[in-house]
Structure formats: C-alpha cells, structure tokens
Amino acid sequence: xxxxxxxxxxxxxxxxxxxxxxxxxxxxxxxxxxxxxxxxxxxxxxxxxxxxxxxxxxxxxxxxxxxxxxxxxxxxxxxxxxxxxxxxxxxxxxxxxxxxxxxxxxxxxxxxxxxxxxxxxxxxxxxxxxxxxxxxxxxxxxxxxxxxxxxxxxxxxxxxxxxxxxxxxxxxxxxxxxxxxxxxxxxxxxxxxxxxxxxxxxxxxxxxxxxxxxxxxxxxxxxxxxxxxxxxxxxxxxxxxxxxxxxxxxxxxxxxxxxxxxxxxxxxxxxxxxxxxxxxxxxxxxxxxxxxxxxxxxxxxxxx
Amino acid sequence: xxxxxxxxxxxxxxxxxxxxxxxxxxxxxxxxxxxxxxxxxxxxxxxxxxxxxxxxxxxxxxxxxxxxxxxxxxxxxxxxxxxxxxxxxxxxxxxxxxxxxxxxxxxxxxxxxxxxxxxxxxxxxxxxxxxxxxxxxxxxxxxxxxxxxxxxxxxxxxxxxxxxxxxxxxxxxxxxxxxxxxxxxxxxxxxxxxxxxxxxxxxxxxxxxxxxxxxxxxxxxxxxxxxxxxxxxxxxxxxxxxxxxxxxxxxxxxx
Numbered sequence: 001x002x003x004x005x006x007x008x009x010x011x012x013x014x015x016x017x018x019x020x021x022x023x024x025x026x027x028x029x030x031x032x033x034x035x036x037x038x039x040x041x042x043x044x045x046x047x048x049x050x051x052x053x054x055x056x057x058x059x060x061x062x063x064x065x066x067x068x069x070x071x072x073x074x075x076x077x078x079x080x081x082x083x084x085x086x087x088x089x090x091x092x093x094x095x096x097x098x099x100x101x102x103x104x105x106x107x108x109x110x111x112x113x114x115x116x117x118x119x120x121x122x123x124x125x126x127x128x129x130x131x132x133x134x135x136x137x138x139x140x141x142x143x144x145x146x147x148x149x150x151x152x153x154x155x156x157x158x159x160x161x162x163x164x165x166x167x168x169x170x171x172x173x174x175x176x177x178x179x180x181x182x183x184x185x186x187x188x189x190x191x192x193x194x195x196x197x198x199x200x201x202x203x204x205x206x207x208x209x210x211x212x213x214x215x216x217x218x219x220x221x222x223x224x225x226x227x228x229x230x231x232x233x234x235x236x237x238x239x240x241x242x243x244x245x246x247x248x249x250x251x252x253x254x255x256x257x258x259x260x261x262x263x264x265x266x267x268x269x270x271x272x273x274x275x276x277x278x279x280x281x282x283x284x285x286x287x288x289x290x291x292x293x294x295x296x297x298x299x300x301x302x303x304x
Numbered sequence: 305x306x307x308x309x310x311x312x313x314x315x316x317x318x319x320x321x322x323x324x325x326x327x328x329x330x331x332x333x334x335x336x337x338x339x340x341x342x343x344x345x346x347x348x349x350x351x352x353x354x355x356x357x358x359x360x361x362x363x364x365x366x367x368x369x370x371x372x373x374x375x376x377x378x379x380x381x382x383x384x385x386x387x388x389x390x391x392x393x394x395x396x397x398x399x400x401x402x403x404x405x406x407x408x409x410x411x412x413x414x415x416x417x418x419x420x421x422x423x424x425x426x427x428x429x430x431x432x433x434x435x436x437x438x439x440x441x442x443x444x445x446x447x448x449x450x451x452x453x454x455x456x457x458x459x460x461x462x463x464x465x466x467x468x469x470x471x472x473x474x475x476x477x478x479x480x481x482x483x484x485x486x487x488x489x490x491x492x493x494x495x496x497x498x499x500x501x502x503x504x505x506x507x508x509x510x511x512x513x514x515x516x517x518x519x520x521x522x523x524x525x526x527x528x529x530x531x532x533x534x535x536x537x538x539x540x541x542x543x544x545x546x547x548x549x550x551x552x553x554x555x556x557x558x559x
Contacts, residue, residue, distance in 0.1 A: 025524060025525065026524055027523055027524040027526075031522065031523055031524065032522060032524070034305065034307075034308065035308070035310050035395075035522075047526075055531070055536050055559050056526065056529060056536070056559060057559065058557050058558075058559045059516065059517075059529070059530070059556055059557065059559070060517060061517070061526070061527045061528070061529065062517050062518070062519050062525065062527035062528075063517065064353065064354055064355045064519075065354075066354075067354055068354065069354070069355065069519050069525075071519070071525070071527060073525070073526050073527065073529075076526050076529060076536060217354065218354075266519075268524070269355075269519045269520040269524055269525045270349075270354070270355060270356060270519075270520070271310055271349070271356075271393075271395065272310070272522075272524075273310050
C-alpha cells in the first residue's frame, strides 16, 4: 500500500497535513511541547488575542456536559503587545504554520491588531478573525455591517490571508456568502454553540448555580458537519472544519462534507496526544482506502 | 521543568477503605517517581466520562502511586468499578506542590477537610512533627487516624459531633493558632475561606491547596483561573498550592 500524500495548500499556505489545533484550546502552543511532537501538526491556531489584555470571566468557567465541554472563559489573554514579544517568538520556532486568532469589539481594535501583526508577517501564516465568541456581550457576526467593516479593514492592512471564524447559530449560508464578498480568504466553521448547564445539586430556590457558555466536543459534531456541508456548496473560498473531532474518522467526515483542513480543540484538552492519534488514524484510513492525496476527498459529498 | 507523562499504567489496587472512600494504586514509571510531590496531582482518564478528573497524590512508594477518593458522582462511581490489572490512563504529575523550603523553622500546622486528608497525609510523611487539624462530616468519614506518626498531635472535629469537637475545624484552629506557626491546608472551599480569614487576621503564614473545575489540567483550557496578587493564575499550572498572603479572601469570585 502506498502512503497517501497528506500535504495540502490552504489559501497559499503549504500544510504538511490538514490537522491543526483550534483557537482557544491550545494556549500559546509550546506549553505542551514535552508531551507531543508539535512538529507533526499541520499547524497551530493560537488562542484568541485581543488588543488589550483580557482577564476573562469569573468562575465557574467550565462544566462537563454529556459528550461535551461547556465553557465560558471570556477570551482571557495577555494582549497583542505582550503576545508578539514572547509567545509568538516561541511559536515561530516550532516549525509549523502559525495562524493568529484575533478578536475585538469595535473595528478600530481589529485595525490596531492587524497593524501590529503586519510587522510579524514573516512568522505568521494567516489571521483568523474570531467573529463568533459566544461569551462576549455582542457576537460580532450577528452584525453584518460590523462584519463587513472588520473584514475589509483587516484585509487592506494584512499581508497574510484572513480567515473568518463564524458562529453556527446564524443563517450560515447567507453569512458565509457575505463574508466571502467582504473579502475573507477562508472561513472556519464553526465556533461553539451557545448552551447552558444547571447544577441541581447546589439547588437553591432563589439562586441555582448555572453556567452560560459555548459547548464543544462530540455532541456538536453532527451540527458542525452540516454547517460545513451546507456552506461548501454555496461558496468558493475554502473551509476549516471543526466541532467535536475526536478521531481520524471524524476528520474524514468533515473533509467529505467540504472542509479543506480541520482544527481540533476539545480532544486536545483531554489529552494533547489525541492530536497525534487523530493524525495517525486519519492517515491509516486514507491508506486503507487507497487514497493517493488528501485533496481527493474534499467535498466529495457534494459531487455525488 | 520536571518530567510529566501522559501514559497508561496498570491498576494494582482499587479497594474500598471505608464507606464511600476508595484507595486506587497504579504502578508508575521510575522516571516520574521523584516528581510525585505532596500537593501535586494527576488527571485521570475514567472510561465513561468525557473529561479527565484531577486527583491529588495520596502516596508514592516503590513506583506505586496511590490516590484516595470519595464516590460522589458519576465519574468517581465509574472509577470505583475499575478492576485490578486494568490499564488506566493518567497525565502527570501536574501542579506546583507544597512549598517546604521556606518557613522551615516554623511549627507545622496542617489542616485537612474531608478528602483533603489525601494530600495532607502525604505531606505529613515528609515532615518530622506538627499538629494536624482534621475535620470531616462524621466519624465514618475520618480516615487513617491510627496511621499518623507519634510526633503528630491530631485534633479532630466532625459536623455531627460523632467524634471530636462538634463543628468546624477552623473554630479550633482560630483558638490555638500562633504567629510562629505555618499553615498547610487542603479541603472544601468554605474551610479554606475561613483559614484565609483567620490567617489574615492573625498574620499567620502558610499555603492552601485550591480546587477548581478544570478540563485539561495543564493550562490550556483556562477553566480554573483565579486572581492572585492582581494577576490571573491557573489553579492547575500555577497552583494548586498558593501562598496565603497572595490570595484574596473571595478568591472564588476574584476575577
């Protein structure tokens, strides 16, 4: 049997395989360098960075739900200036493409972020705009005028491709078309689903413990794949698929539905080793099916 | 950086030691043995629940790592059913562990509440003498009372008064605490909050072990964040042991 060619070109970035880390789940990347060979990853999408440091939300921040993780971290991060000083330098030494996830609440913040990142264009491969964090007061991608402004202004400044990460709780086809027309080079589908957990063990009549946040993990996988499938048929720009990928078979499913590459989040929180396991399983599925190149399987559900 | 491993180990014992309390032992690699310090923890992969569960080290000897746990929910219930010789996946050791290098000349005062006795009794094995304050719900929740070394004075409280003082262990602590004492505490949040309050009021030094919900255990999910000294820290990575003087009284809602 011949080993499949896993390499893929994504908006001009040469990836040695289509499996990346998802934003917000892999810290600044190098913290787990002792646990897995980071060089094997297709790429790293960093946790979302904002212009100024963010301390994030109060406790509770996480809750396990059936086959998933509910979180309300609230974009805790050290801010772009501190990020480019140290973490980015370390990230660039790993030797895999680095995609920087950024977020802001107004256009001006995105512009500032894009300006700072322009000076780092040699070490970053792309920018991912997190337009869909469910734990902020306002989700950017629910305001189409703002989305257009953000994408257009970042695109003018950025010398690297710009990817828009969208929320699945939208009219996803309409939003994806809109984002494409605004100039995005690619889209990520999808962010977490807004969700809720109630702890009845701590039940008090007036003050039950609740957690509002975004849910990730295998429980959202069927919906996330549908998002990718529906969108793929309607747009021309490529898709990063994500949502509950736990094994190699899940990667194949996302790619069949139309994702050019995928990102893995929650599985890597359970164990960073899962990233390598997923990659190995994916490769062995393609080998067994005699697939020569990973490019052959992208979107095949829509060609039948 | 010390060595941490993400690996499966053989369960050599998983037995009930008292009502609802279990001792789990696994045979670990020699390479991580010396880094299994009191206060550090492992993330345990329990088949049947989605996320791994953090559990502090109760004991390490001759490559045998032990945990002590109480069956409280689905995860610990499933864990209690795991048979000997099963392979169990663990990540660790994680966290900072108790700091024994400073305050060496102070009297060691250890405070354990409930299953907090796991890391505290491990800590006792590293210290020569001191006082142990140990609070639990009732007599049947008190563990290893016969095992503490001779040089240790043990003071007991139970919520229902079935053994020792009836009430909170911190009531007893606040009466006897002295400025030349150094505190090491592990237990429920209410107990830790009381200890912080007492320590602050009487200017006592010490460390407490915090517990917070965490998805990963190594700093990536950022679920276990608290504010320490005006900086965000992760209980998993920067803790779980924190210096009393750096914590806010309402550390739970400090962000």
